[in-house]
Amino acid sequence: MAALTLCLLGSPLLHAQDPIHLEATNSADRIRLAVANFKPQTGDANTGAYKQTFDTTLFSDLTSAGLFDVVSKDMLPQSTPGFPAEINLTQWSAAPSSAAMVAFGNLSTQGNHLVVSGFLDDTKNTQFPQVFAKQYNEEASEDNARQIAHRFADEIIFRLGGGVSGIAETKIYYVKILGPNKEIYEMDYDGANQHAITHLGTVSLSPRVSPDNSRIAFSTLGRDGFQLKMFSLLLNRPVNFNSAGGTNLSPAWSPSGQQLAFSSSRTGDPEIWISDPEGNIAHKITAFRGPDVSPTWNPKTGAQIAWISGRSGLPQLYIMDADGSGITRLTDGGYATSPSWSPNGQFITFAWDRKYGPGAPGGQDIYIMEIASKKWIQLTHDGGRCDFPSWSPDGRHIVYANSPDGKADHTRIMSMLADGTQKKALTGSGADMPNWSWK
Amino acid sequence: MSAYASSPDEQNDHFGSGVGGSVLLHAVVFAGIIGWAIFNHLHNPSLGETSSQVGSIQASMVSAIPLPTKAPPVKDQVLTPDDVSKAAAPPPKEAALPPPKETDVLIKAKTPPATKTAPVPTPAPPKHAQPTPDTPKANSGEQATQLPQSVSQTTNGTATLTVQNRALGLRYAYYIRIVSSRITQNYNQEFPDPRASQDKSVTVLFDIDRSGTPTNLRIEAASGSPTLDSAGKRAIQEVDNFGPNPAAESIPIAFKFDYHHP
Secondary structure, eight states: OHHHHHHHHHHHHOOSSSOOOOOTHHHHHSEEEEEOOOEESSOSHHHHHHHHHHHHHHHHHHHHTSSEEEOOGGGSOSOOOOSGGGOOHHHHHSTTTOOSEEEEEEEEEETTEEEEEEEEEETTOSSSOEEEEEEEEEEOOHHHHHHHHHHHHHHHHHHHTTSOOOOTTOEEEEEEEETTEEEEEEEETTSOSOEESOOOSSBEEEEEEOTTSSEEEEEEEETTEEEEEEEETTTTEEEOOOOOSSOEEEEEEOTTSSOEEEEEOTTSSOEEEEEOTTSOSOEEOOOOSSOEEEEEEOTTTSOEEEEEEOTTSSOEEEEEETTSOSOEEOOOSSEEEEEEEOTTSSEEEEEEETTOSTTOOOOOEEEEEETTTTEEEEOOOSSSEEEEEEEOTTSSEEEEEEETTSOGGGOEEEEEETTSOSOEEOSOSSEEEEEEOOO | OOTTOOSHHHHOOOHHHHHHHHHHHHHHHHHHHHHHHHHHHHHSOOTTOOTTTTTOOOOOOOSSOOOOOOOOOOSTTOSSOSSOOOOOOOOOOOOOOOOOOTTOOOOOOOOOOOOOOOOOOOOOOOSSOOOOOOOOBOTTSOBOSSOOSEEEEETTEEEEEEESSHHHHHHTHHHHHHHHHHHHHHOOTTSSOHHHHTTEEEEEEEEEOTTSOEEEEEEEEOOSOHHHHHHHHHHHHTOSOOSOOSSSSOEEEEEEEEEOOO
């Protein structure tokens, strides 16, 4: 929705010199959603702990979705309805909660299982209030309580989000800085459950997960310099990727998962190459003096690649067809790095220092550019050095690396809505190069 | 005669008699073999047959076809015996009334007396004009035929959504609100030409199929301003999917864009 909002506002408002004004008309259209605390059906201590986790996760998922105007918990009615028969809808639709929708339900531990029933009611429709009801039954654990909350939140977002699925079950892969070494880590989209994927004891960079979430491609510093490596998340071990000479960096999966674009200097100059996921049938698609790095595919069509090229001096953002034809330059100056294409194919987000060079100290910030019009919006301001933006699969969020004081080892991972609001840190310092999974 | 023979005896080498004897001996042996073979052939059985069966077909004549004999029907073992019980006797005939005689007189039955009902007082017609109920009117002055499901105010006029199947609209009101807000968001109000579109309205019809995709988009009533018509159509074409359709059938929608530049 944020993407649509941008597109709607983009055309009339984003003239080159005009200041950007975002009208608040759309926030008024957001559905006002009340999230009730779930009612524990069994009284033991475990249920209370699971309920606490569940309530917190559900509330934060729905708040960060960027779709709803979530009612603050202080404004909710005192009652805790557990079943549709127990809810008094006028209580919820009246001020101060003034909710249009209420999510509520109950939670119990039955033996070794955690059973959650969730309901979504439309308070304005007194005749047919129920939008949907769902029951979840999982083994009782703190992690599963969070998973169930994620699933219930995704279901609400799917029903009310106008056709875009939620992202509460997606993952973010990133680089963890461990002293001199860098390893690939994984975490949930909200920063929870951070854990290591690789244990190579060297420097691994730019993890990119495949569209089916089965493999991660990344580049690793080894005996032969930087080489691409492939790690299978299903087998939980590295799998083969045929390497060649030179420095091989920044892999990028095509949306079909059948091709991998990357930057390789095997012929002397860093160029964009495309190979299959085993590293075979590699062919070069750029041939111009100057470095060509950081490719990213158009995830909607799989027919275009955006990348950073230094053919005209400072690195600039370019797009081309996947066969190397139809090259178009998008940025007109400054120092652009690390593009990521939006899931609907309409925008590219990238890091850009618009006033790079001596005498013009500019900050590196995250920008969005609409490809058709080359109009851009700056999303981060004065927050320190920002780099490596990556779109979420719903196109409403962007995750990026931010260093508040510019020091490399103070870099942390932040996420925000694609209009630059709701910025929040997902990790502490020492995390870099995030990549949002495709689903 | 040999050139090397020394005596007349030696000169006669008996060639003629020797040849003759040899031919005779061969002829005898040959004739013996042929004769033995012919004899054998004529008097011994051929290979694989015995003399008794040669050339004969064994057949025994019978006087009649040996079919199984007909078993006589067993009377005691039949489930439904042939001798059925007797049918019940028909009801006795009622004695018919004798036909009326020619001398009989017809007497009319008595009719019950009519009950009197008091006249119902009807209310007198009102002396003053009654107020007519408010009919929803668009900015263009046109009267709506059905109360709209959702009306949203835009910068330039209003956007009105009507669900033609009223029951669906009420049942899934939340979904209709989502649809309405998606379309209003996508409606590019800067696109219609302000002068040509002023105080005009366009109604577009479409169906939301079961997956939530808008289909069958068409203009019901063109506004007369091509830019307003295409802005209205584009607002729906921009949407890939409205989200899962909660109704198990497709929902027909009429969406009306009124243009009124303040």
